[in-house]
Amino acid sequence: MGENRMSHTGKKGTNGGTPGDRRGSKQEADFKTEILKMFAEIKQSQNNLEHKLEQVDNKIGKMDKKMDETVNEIKGQIKEVFRRTQLTEEGLKRTRLELKDMKRDKERIKVEVMDLNKAQEEMKDIIAMNELRQKEVNLRLRAVPEIQNENIKEKLIIELAEWMGISAEEMAKNVQNAFRMRVKTTRVKKFTGDCLITFKDKEMRNRILQRNREKRLNIGGNYIVIFKDIPIRLLKRRDSYKRLAQTLKKNKIEFRWEFPEGLSFTYRGKRHRLSSQEETGKFLRKYKELKVEANGAEGAEGGLPEEPGKEEGEEGGEGGSDEEVEEEEEEEPANL
Template sequence: METRESKRRKEREEQQIRTEKMAKISKGSTQSQLLLTTQRRGSMEDSIKIIDPNIRILDEIRKLQQEMKEARMETKEDIRTACAELREEIKDTRAEIRKDVKKELEIIGKKMDKLTTDLNKTQKEVEQIKERTNILEKSSKELNKQQEEQKRMEWNNELRYREKCIKLRGLTEKSKEDLYERLIPALARYVDITPEEMEMEIDKMFRINSPQNKDRNVSRDVAICFARTKVRDRFIQQSYENKLWIEDMEIKIFKDIPPQIMMSRQKYKPLTRLLKNINIDFRWDRIEGLSFFYQQRRYKIDTIDKANEIEMKLRKEYKENGGKRDYPTKEWRASKNNGTNKEKTVKELERFDPLERTETETDLLNWN
């Protein structure tokens, strides 16, 4: 449509330019012709009438103007028709677009309704799963709590049984050995009683089977269980004062602690090493954790988080003090000549006993 209209516009402009040129030419020619005709009219009255060519040109110009006018009218009519057609096309297109959009919106609305339904269903299922999860977590916590209590009860019973026992390390093994014959005389002399009394105080005596001893090709430890805790305490007390020698061999004496408790104490190993490095005595709790005094305050550690926190605090203060071990500590070992009551000394040894802390180390040291 735009191409045809531009062509017509150019044609009209060209025709107008030609018409103006021809009008100028015809105007000059007409004036000269009229002047010639007037001069001749006086001399030749009966001359033949001559047709001026400019008149023809004027007639052609008028025809051209009429054609241009008709062309303009046709062009206007064509433009009106094209505009009307374009309006109809735009109207139809809008109607189609509205129809398509409405259809798409209906489809999207249906999908959204379906998604909303599915989402609500999913939310309900998630809530049900959460409720079930909470129930399972609660049941699991209760079960873990019961298992923990049962485990602590078993550990406590075993520890209570082993409170009457000690372990001896360093006694070489012999084929078909009789531990009673080898140990009772030396043990009796160690605590200053008769062999008969020593034999009566012993409930049982045996070698402890350990794969580590077999792998390292070292002698197995000897476990001795006494009938009374008091006898065991006498051996623990005596181990601080004198070394035990059997068959020219130095024998180390340790408390008999269950392996489960030993393993649980391993997680506190970084803290216990630090406490030993800065010369702070500590005591293992019966089942879980440890306790110690630091700067006139008692600390009880029963979780790994507390252990990490106090370890960082002690390391920081130790560095601020320039690595000096100037912390106040207490000596809990019994003296040979101080005449302290034996029962009181045993209680103090049980409260802060270095033997207990060495049980968590792989290389158990002999505390004299």
């Protein structure tokens, strides 16, 4: 027994301890290994973190540098924009001054053009009035039947002489010329053109107008409308007065056309002469009791008169519609 114990004790000393001791030593070694491994991993993580921080620092440095460059570039652009803005403002100031000068020039030119137009209109009126004086010995006869190869001068002399109750020889002495006028619109509508007759003086013309008020001329079954020969320009000047003319006609007020424009009449015992649109409007506003026509263009001029030989308050009538006189082409007289 004693030997066995010694043997067992000696065996313990030889193997370095009991199994429990050996297990503890192994666990301690494993623990140390784990600790070392953890330290190594921590060290590696620290190195990685330091590397990443270094990369971040580098990136931040690059970004700072780039931001500085961008800021400097923006500052340069702002300076350039400011410089251009100043140039633009200076240009705008010059442009405003130029526009003011142009506006003054425009107003000056406008006034000059208005004066020139006014002078031209006055000159045209003078020419038209001179033409009117030249046409004072003329009469226009509408609806005269047309036959082929007619001698219109001889025909009118005979018809007028019979109508006036005088000899053809006496009428021929007073007639200087007569011919039929060709009008494009009348050819399209298959109407006969007006006949223009020129007398040697106003006496016979006035006698015919007087006779026309008493009895209408009839040629070949047609009642003839007799007009004074009025220049187209003066006829067109009546356009703005047609509403008033129709109003006067509807209210049975006799009126007379004035030259170069306007009309005159007596109303409420007072003589009125209206020669502008302003005067016309003022008159109609003042005398509201008149039956104002909304569409006064029709019937104020041209067409057949309501009473034989009388056209819109004017002796013998005048002109005709604008459509009929605008495109006239004079035919050479058959007999001079």
